[in-house]
Amino acid sequence: ETGVTQTPRHLVMGMTNKKSLKCEQHLGHNAMYWYKQSAKKPLELMFVYSLEERVENNSVPSRFSPECPNSSHLFLHLHTLQPEDSALYLCASSQWQGTSGANVLTFGAGSRLTVL
Amino acid sequence: RKEVEQDPGPFNVPEGATVAFNCTYSNSASQSFFWYRQDCRKEPKLLMSVYSSGNEDGRFTAQLNRASQYISLLIRDSKLSDSATYLCVVRNTGKLIFGQGTTLQVKP
Numbered sequence: 001e002t003g004v005t006q007t008p009r010h011l012v013m014g015m016t017n018k019k020s021l022k023c024e025q026h027l028g029h030n031a032m033y034w035y036k037q038s039a040k041k042p043l044e045l046m047f048v049y050s051l052e053e054r055v056e057n058n059s060v061p062s063r064f065s066p067e068c069p070n071s072s073h074l075f076l077h078l079h080t081l082q083p084e085d086s087a088l089y090l091c092a093s094s095q096w097q098g099t100s101g102a103n104v105l106t107f108g109a110g111s112r113l114t115v116l
Numbered sequence: 117r118k119e120v121e122q123d124p125g126p127f128n129v130p131e132g133a134t135v136a137f138n139c140t141y142s143n144s145a146s147q148s149f150f151w152y153r154q155d156c157r158k159e160p161k162l163l164m165s166v167y168s169s170g171n172e173d174g175r176f177t178a179q180l181n182r183a184s185q186y187i188s189l190l191i192r193d194s195k196l197s198d199s200a201t202y203l204c205v206v207r208n209t210g211k212l213i214f215g216q217g218t219t220l221q222v223k224p
Binding site for chain 1: 118120124150158159160161162165203211212213214215216217
């Protein structure tokens with residue numbers, strides 16, 4: 001276990017469904033991230049929260065909605081997704097070093113999403 | 117031009133071989149550099165940070181060339197368990213940018 005736990009590990013949903021991905025970290029970190037990993041593409045940063053405040057939103061479609069209620073929990077709410085959104089969604093946490101930004105990331109095992 | 121570029125491979129090598137991966141980055145102001153390892157169907161994990169003077173961890177050696185804007189990873193005496201995808205990661209203005217990854221297959 002890395003100290004970052006993601007649920008569910010696998011999710012299949014239709015385009016009209018609403019679901020949420022959950023991430024929890026037990027490392028005492030103050031920043032959390034959502035990344036998307038598609039086949040044969042680099043990891044794409046979606047959202048960053050530092051001290052529960054969103055500091056990065058990489059032009060992600062509004063059908064993805066993040067929520068960070070506290071420094072240990074992060075959610076990604078999904079609604080009306082498209083088949084091309086099928087991917088591995090990775091949560092990560094780190095210490096945020098002020099203006100230096102992200103430090104070394106610890107990833108969760110990922111949530112594999114399939115949109116039918 | 118991609119911010120971080122890697123040869124995706126795959127690199128197929130026999131056990132015991134020495135193999136080297138390169139990674140180039142486009143932003144000369146990049147601050148920090150890392151290699152991550154990702155096993156099949158698993159999450160990425162930090163392998164090592166890359167320091168300006170170069171650094172070694174057992175069979176793994178990382179080098180940074182700021183003038184040419186590339187990072188390298190050398191693996192000596194390859195083991196079957198080294199088979200994985202190796203991700204080059206660069207920190208720019210507080211963000212971590214990942215390369216596509218280079219896949220290594222070590223064969224018996």
